[in-house]
Amino acid sequence: MPLLPVADAQARVLALAAPLPVEQVPLADAAHRYAAADVPALRTQPASDLSAMDGYAIRHADLGRPLRLIGESAAGRPFTGAVRVGETVRIFTGATMPAGADCVLVQEEARAEGGVIHLAGEGPAAPGRNVRRRGLDFTDGDVLIPAGAAITPARLAVAAIGGHATLPLRARVRVAIAATGDELVSAGQRIGAGQLPESNGVMLAAMLSPLGADIVDLGILPDRADALEAAFRAVDADVLVTTGGASVGDHDLVRPALEAAGAAIDFWRIALRPGKPMMAGRLGSTVVLGLPGNPVSAFVTAELFVKPLVRHLAGAADPFPGVVTIPLGEDLPANTERTDYLRAELRGGAAFASTIQDSSMLRTLARSTCLIVRPPHAPVACEGDSAEILMIA
Structure with a gap:
């Protein structure tokens, strides 16, 4: 079966659920969410000359x-x-x-x-x-915040001066995060032979919390089908994000455990590097995204799929990450059949890809400020050529 292109996979993830219901939210609790409807001015500012x-x-x-x-x-x-x-x-x-x-x-x-x-x-x-002059800033009835716009500090201020005490917003998105793997231990604990500190949970929570998501930490789940199935059945969230166990090895039990719990898998495996073994589906009313356990792959797939899904559920007009065009600071080789997201840094207005792109190199990700997007079968690129990048810091 051919791998699913990234754009097709993104569209199918968003199609799994509609934006959440609308509620009136006090301004003090509205930051970092999205307007569910146009917010009009209820007065004129200034009200007089x-x-x-x-x-x-x-x-x-x-x-x-x-x-x-x-x-x-x-x-x-x-x-x-x-x-x-x-x-x-x-x-x-x-x-x-x-x-x-x-x-x-x-x-x-x-x-x-x-x-x-x-x-x-x-x-x-x-x-x-x-x-x-009266009305220099806005007049009664003007749209101050368009539907789908992020509620920034400045937009909170204009809503307040425009006469609003509350805003129509989508309900907060509840995201349950589960790491899977017998090799994982909580960060800071003593590490035994063959063990590894769990890092995806804290990383994903930090990526999603600024979007106004409520995080439900399911902790580390063992590589046991019965334990995974029981944990998945008990999830009460809008989104379930798992990391690890999504490939095809003997211990990759997340997909069969999800299906045993009643999930319908929409797709699995994407034409993406890093992050090919990602899956998506529904478990009742919960959207399920199964990310690779590799932290770099989990980060990239979270940028491309989890964050857009959370923004979509929260009512964002444009939930996908924006890309900008920047000149390359060095030559890049031709790409293969998968869209490649190269960890890179911006220096002097140009993008420089990290020398080692192995997906196990988390330190490389930690010092990167952007991802260079290399389309499938992209030819050799030369220093100074334009490239699309996705900012990550």
Whole structure:
């Protein structure tokens, strides 16, 4: 059976589940999630003309003549009267412009003598200068955050100033993570002969938590069909991610254990390097992604499949990782039939692939800042040629 192309596999993973239900979430809990609908402004900002500078609110037609100071306008304490011919109001940045005034004389260009203000510079060149007009930022009904957009700190701020206390978001994605393998022990424990510290769980949790996912740590599961089946049957999550046991060896029991628990496997094995023996399917309402146990392969498949699935369930408009085009800093050999993701670093605006690309080299991944994407059967690439890269740091 031919290997499934990466793009086809990505599309099939997303097709396994629709975005989660919508809930209203307080702003304080909304960061790093995605808008489930357009978020409109509930008010106009600014709600009235405001001063953009400290100085004096004046009529531009009065520029150059002595002006009688009749009051003060500060943020939250507007002047309630009106500026008439020959009058001015002391005003501060962010304060409401008084009726009658159409510009602001900045304080560096004004001289006060008693209760009279004189021009001491060029003054505002035209009406409207140094004024933030009503609705300059947005008006009531404008879309502040489009559906599917990530809720960034800046978007939280615009939602708040736009009149919102809550936002319509998809429910938080619950992701259960299970490492499998008799050779694994928890990080920090004494290592016996043939044993290895488990590293995928903490890595995957760190990759998914910034997306707003709730992590359920299932720990290390043994290479026993009955134990794996029981653990999989008990999972209560939107996504189950397993690492290890997904290949074809005698001890690779994850796929048969999932099927024994009632899972339907959608596909297995991808035209991808590293990460070929990845599988995907459903176990009841849970999407199952079985990643390779090799940490580098688990990292790459998580970038390409797990993170996009979590974003999709959370309502992201574009859940897939973005790629950018960067010149290569060195020659690269021709590629074979699988899409290759080369660990690399950006230096001086160019991408340099790590010398050793063996998927067991986790330290190489730790110092990489990007992955160079080499399409199937890509010809030899030369230094300076453009290449697509996926940023990972």
